Amino acid sequence: MKKHVVFFEAEGGTDKGPDGHRRDTMPMVEALRARGWSAEAVFYRDAERDRLCDRVAAEADAYVSRINPGTIPGGEAAYFDMLRRLCAAGVVGMPHPDAMTGYGAKDALVKLVGTGLVPADTAAYYTVDEFQRRFPALLAGGRRVLKQNRGSTGEGIWLVSVDDPRPRAPGAPVPLDALVKCVEAVDNHVEHHALGEFMAFCEQYIVGENGMLVDMRFMPRIKEGEIRILLVGRTPIFVVHKKPADAADAFSATLFSGATYTYDDPAKWRPLVDMFLGALPEVMDRLGGHEIPLIWTADFMLDTAADGSDAYVLGEINCSCVGFTTHLEHGIQEKIAAEIIRRVERAGEPSPA
Ligand SMILES: Nc1ncnc2c1ncn2[C@@H]1O[C@H](COP(=O)(O)OP(=O)(O)OP(=O)(O)O)[C@@H](O)[C@H]1O
Ligand SMILES: [Mg+2]
CATH class of the missing domain: 3.30.470.20 (ATP-grasp fold, B domain)
Incomplete structure (x- = not known):
């Protein structure tokens, strides 16, 4: 064991303190040092990826990723590729890139249908065709929330309700010319559209890298x-x-x-x-x-x-860049340092035959 941990961060952004790091990163570094380990915070840059990967693989037992992959200028693929190489080289990934998408992508909700954690009628659309086929029928059952996968802070998260005086046959899908009221979570602003027009606007969320829409009933x-x-x-x-x-x-x-x-x-x-x-x-x-x-x-x-x-x-x-600056004084960084060490030690144990 090398007893060394690397924290990956992105440079810049509004979440950084005066030293350029996230305000809760150095407290974790210090907590590891206090336990006799060494640790450092490193900025990930696409151009230096290979050199960084080789150095971290040689020097560290584990990495902690503190980057929102959606904000990496060149896209997340190269960063994920580096993390995957590190994990393959025996560095303990916190988290592994596949865990970041497994837990963090919006369609995690759909994978949990049947566990009792999410409503049974939660859906994910990966193609415009699926969206067109299923959304008007689900909307007929009541208000829905559509969630884009990319972005955060409520951008592209829409509460959609039918706002049309015409009677509808029970169970029939909402017609595309019906009026809908749409509220976006980013600022709760309201828009009125024909359903078909709003759905055409939403196609942008489905196309492209990691595009998808999750469709969930509105929880009043x-x-x-x-x-x-x-x-x-x-x-x-x-x-x-x-x-x-x-x-x-x-x-x-x-x-x-x-x-x-x-x-x-x-x-x-x-x-x-x-x-x-x-x-x-x-x-x-x-x-x-x-x-x-x-x-x-x-x-x-x-x-x-x-x-x-x-x-x-x-x-x-x-799970990709959760902060806890509100609780530094409660010593959460100590619990994290202990958990990091526990995971590295466990990874170093011989696996049961
Ligand atoms: N099914 C739902 N019923 C009612 N309100 C919902 C539902 N889904 C989401 N919301 C509301 O919309 C907000 C934004 O949704 P969500 O957290 O899924 O998106 P986000 O943009 O990824 O946000 P974050 O910045 O937290 O990652 C939630 O905080 C919640 O207030
Ligand atoms: Mg949220």
């Missing part, structure tokens, strides 16, 4: 807030309760759209947290069998079960 209790669990591996660290702005059409839990955040102890959300921890083995299995991400979040919305009790619906998993 989002008004009561989105509940985010932040985990280090399998350990819940804190819960953020994000309440959308108090406006008629507001359904977005993003900060920019005016939502307010409250930080809670996971103990306050015991039934939800226990339910999710119990589901983890199956989640892992369905999302590709990769190790649970090092630092990640799972976002839930409230639902009401048949007996009137609260139920929880998963809305999104994030």
